[in-house]
Amino acid sequence: MQENILEVRDLNISFSNYGKTSKVLRNVNLNVLRGERVSLIGQSGSGKTVTMRTIIGTLPTPPAIIESGEILYERKNLLALNRIERNKIKGSGISIILQDPLLSFNPVLTILRQMEDIIKYSDVRRGLSRGHKERKELICETLAKVQLFDNERILDSYPIMLSGGMRQRVLIGMALLNQPKLLIADEPGTALDVTTQKEILDLLNMLVANEGLSLLFITHNLGVVREMADRIYVMQSGKIVETNHRENIFNTPQDPYTISLMESVPPLYGKKVIDVKNSNPIPDEMIKISNLTKSFPVRTGFLNRITSENHAVKSINLSINDGDIFGIAGESGSGKTTIAKILVGLHQPSAGQIRINKSNLEQLVELKDYRKLIQIVYQNPGSSLNRKRTIAQILSVPLKFSDYTDKMIKDRTNELLNMVDLPISYSSMYPHELSGGQKQRVAIARALSLKPKIIVLDEPTSALDVLVQGTVIDLLQRLKKELGLTYIFISHDLSLMRNFCNKIAIMFKGEICESGETKDIFSNPKHLYTKALISSIPVISDLEESLKPKVTDEERSMVLQNTRKI
Amino acid sequence: MTQPSGQELNSERDLGQQRSLTSGQMAWFRFRSNPSSIIGAFIVLSVIFLAIFAPLIAPSPQSAGSFVDFINRHSPPSKDFWFGTDNVGRDIFSRVIFGYRVSLGLVIGVLGFAVPFGVFLGLLAGYFGNWTEFVIMRFTDIMLAIPPLAMALAITAVLSPNLINAMIAITMLWWTWHTRLIYRIVKAQMNEDYVEAAKVSGASHFHIMFRELLPNCVSAISVKISLDAGFVILFGAALSFLGLGVQPPTPDLGTMVSTGSEYLPEYWWEALMPGLAILYAILGFNLLGDGLRDMMDVEV
Missing domain, CATH: 3.40.50.300 (P-loop containing nucleotide triphosphate hydrolases)
Known part of the structure; x- marks a missing residue:
């Protein structure tokens, strides 16, 4: 002993x-x-x-x-x-x-x-x-x-x-x-x-x-x-x-x-893995991104002149179909969130074209109805819900600016709380009285309020515990089925994406290094970075460990060296 | 992946037990456990009470005006005249009580204009940024660079020395602090996702500024107001002391200290008692402000 x-x-x-x-x-x-x-x-x-x-x-x-x-x-x-x-x-x-x-x-x-x-x-x-x-x-x-x-x-x-x-x-x-x-x-x-x-x-x-x-x-x-x-x-x-x-x-x-x-814990390999398929037999193209580039000016010196440009994303090409759960994976700083912000109209693209539902993004953004097409759920509900407003007030904002009358707003708010499995009595509570999972449900309800077709999910579960994460994912799956939504799921959690997305794009330093059906990418990754990424994920069984792509230490450090800030 | 739905409910109930206190109850607990804030609240309430019911409480209400009683002039504090009498025999205690009326009137007048104006500019500067921010904040900096007493002297010299003009002078200087405070808070809040979420929801600028951002500034504003109240009284008293504020015979604490100081040191109560009255009120507002600050957990 x-x-x-x-x-x-x-x-x-x-x-x-x-x-x-x-x-x-x-x-x-x-x-x-x-x-x-x-x-x-x-x-x-x-x-x-x-x-x-x-x-x-x-x-x-x-x-x-x-x-x-x-x-x-x-x-x-x-x-x-x-x-x-x-x-x-x-x-x-x-x-x-x-x-x-x-x-x-x-x-x-x-x-x-x-x-x-x-x-x-x-x-x-x-x-x-x-x-x-x-x-x-x-x-x-x-x-x-x-x-x-x-x-x-x-x-x-x-x-x-x-x-x-x-x-x-x-x-x-x-x-x-x-x-x-x-x-x-x-x-x-x-x-x-x-x-x-x-x-x-x-x-x-x-x-x-x-x-x-x-x-x-x-x-x-x-x-x-x-x-x-x-x-x-x-x-x-x-x-x-x-x-x-x-x-x-x-x-x-x-x-x-x-x-x-x-x-x-979502499984990465093995029998328990869920292969997600698009429920539409012949899906239409919903979003087409071609050659998208976004750069931020770097200002230096006394006169604040633009001296260089910092590319957040470079020549992105993506095609997302109606009914997809499209995953965008990547590490911090790879440009995932920039794409999300461009899609909801918070950033202007520097170059390239985005077509949503067959119309150009630049024209769409000007329209009020754009809000009824695409909405976003943020990572941290503690920050995305205003602490000083009640749940009912939070949910009413999108409706108020979209020609709903007071009576309709009240009905719709209750309906939304129902949809996300929260009791109607919560409408008079403040966000801090709710738990993390419940807050994220409110955030999802707000995104749903104008009945959008597309929802951008920016790491919606990464601030939550695994047990709560599972219930939120179940809710998202149910809502998709009921409302026929298209999701763009941004995350760094690849094992979760394996079980939730039908298509996936891996981002690396502002570019997409690999994209395709989730199943194919995990069973046969082509790009070395994808391999390094998947092989780094901690798994919970020996079986999964043995099925991960093999990457030698030299290969790993070779790929990653470029990303290090020196 | 599929969870028994009771799982989340269970873990959430555990959390719920710990959070059974509302934020109001927690704030009240913090306020209550700080004795100085209770004392501050008591002092402030007593000052407000005295000011409102001055004619009923004052032992000699006529002393508030140009009343003369030469038999009792310069009498020291006694049973009849708690704070003594002044050079024309008026009861100083009664004049102090009426003096609080003038002081609180000044506070309400100054903060009633300065706070909304300052808060509005701060919101504009913080929310819109860019050149709006540049123009507003640099103008605020310029106003802050002017020595307050010199500014007040200039204004009351050009207009005429009375309560209203003193109020205008103080107001013109006071809004800057609120602008800076709100600007700083709004700048920090702009990084929070809820502002962006409101934009994506299609909310107007007006909505975001006044319905989303302003509620997050309210606690800081209320702390600032209660701390300010004391300083406005002090500044008003200083102006009156210099003869630029309230003119006789209106009872004003600053003027009373000023006239009383001519009879120092023999008739010490004539300057000391109004001085203590100023101290009492300012102490109250500052203690209350500190208590509120701890309670609401904000930096001012």
Whole structure:
């Protein structure tokens, strides 16, 4: 039996807010062995982050109240230690990698300064005194560990000057500076693109193996867990509902919650995959995009003159049929959203032609009826619904500007709430009183209000938990069937697109590198980038893993190199 | 992919339990748990109460006018005259109460014009951007660069020194702060998707500015107003002190401090008591404003 490096015993935590106390953690027990990779998985609000913050000692008390429990790190109870002893462990024994690589840095200090500070403070705690030279040597060694070799440039950069993947690497490097024994990672890479995420996860795995670290990995993504954990804890509303070795969790999950989590992950390959077909036997062409280019002027200098142009999308050709669910996939910055904004008339194309329903877009945009043809659902309903307006007011906006009388508006609003399975009583509520999934339903209802033929879905589920994501997708499928809609589905989640779209276009640096029937693209990707993209997606079964296209590391870095911001 | 539909409902119900408080209740909780904001609210309400019912509360309502009582002139604070009397024997306490009427009138007059005007310009500048923004915001900057007292002196010198002109002078300077505040908020709100969603819905500019953006500015405006009220009273008092505001015999706190200061230090209450009255009102408005700011969680 190996020795525990970390053990959490019967941890109970409540939060007291506005005079009410609610229990956040109930009897949480977990342990990490030396050199082991343990994963804590759960949906948002399940208590993962509270657990993590209690372990590293940054839980704000109040409002949090630690009711009972022990956290043993190398047999010392962290919760019973005084502040000075506690700080020693904070800086050296346990290190943490946070989710958002940009938010974790101080934006006005260089990387070198921030890394040096970490060493300085730990020296103070440990009574060492290392000079600038020694510190820099240590930093360079650490950067080499996280496979960053362009030291001089990186160390003199400010966080904003580095790409997301580089920032995440530097962040991992920072966590390694004080030779920790336990690494806690809170959803690293979640904010990054899949291809970059894949590299970060590979790096973490390599470090854990080489340095003999223990890893506590906190995430909501089952696919990632499969690559990152020896043992898994499943957490639901503050309780650990299941714990087991990886194989057992994935092959024979016991708890109904774990099972529903497994089922909610859209499969990439295998028998469970749904092949979507256009329901129209002989579909008409709905949207024809030819040679579309959009560039944004880059203004520099004192006089704000246009010095160059930045191409967001370049020579796009697409044809979307009536009744299609057309997926546009790509990583951040690939130009997906630009296309969406051009289609709904928020941006003017720089060149090229778009025909919708056999009329030119430029003429259509001028017409009031354009709003009745095409509508959009945004990614984050928290931002796309005005916090200060009731659901009824939000839904009435498109109707008010389209010759509906007050009586008709009220009827239509109720009808819309019905369509998206929300009770009519919600019409007097404000968005913050609704959950994320319900808010997105309201946003969908608003897009439907003028009975459009086409709806642009700009990552409509990526701000939601997997379980809720499934219900929203089901709703979209039902609405499409009932109302005969055409969807343009913009997303970076390829496994979801595999099961939801009948056609798909892969975008890469503002251009479409491959497009066609979803089934063909996944079974036989032609472009190297498509292969790299699909092979980076974390999956939840060995079968899917074996069916993914094979890409060597050299090929992958060759394709991706071009995208890196240097 | 198909989910039992109860799944979402279950998880959503869990969330619902945590969110059972409405935003109003949460705001009230924040307000209540801050003792200084309760004190501020109490002071402000008492000032408003005194101003409204001045003729009923004042022990000697005739003191508000050009009443003369030479027997009691310069009498120190006592049972009969709580704040003492002034150089012609008028009861200072009664004059302070009537002085609050003038001060609150000034606040309402100034903010009643400055706030809507400033907010409107801020909305225009933030929403339309480009040259609209340039023209409005640079004009605002110019107005901000003028020293307020010099501006007020100029205006009251050209027109004539009285309450209305003092009000005009203060108003002309005051709107700029509201323009800047609203401009900043609207600029930040323009990045939110709901503005774009309204555009895609076919909403008019008027709708987006006044129905979508303005409600998101309301909490900041109300905090700003309550903080402003104190400063307007102070500025009005300063003008009156210099003889540019309200003219005698109308009781005004600033004028009273000014006349009273001639009799310092023997008859100290004649300047001190109106001064304390100014302090009391401003303290109240500032505490209330800070409380509101914490409650609504806005930056002003």
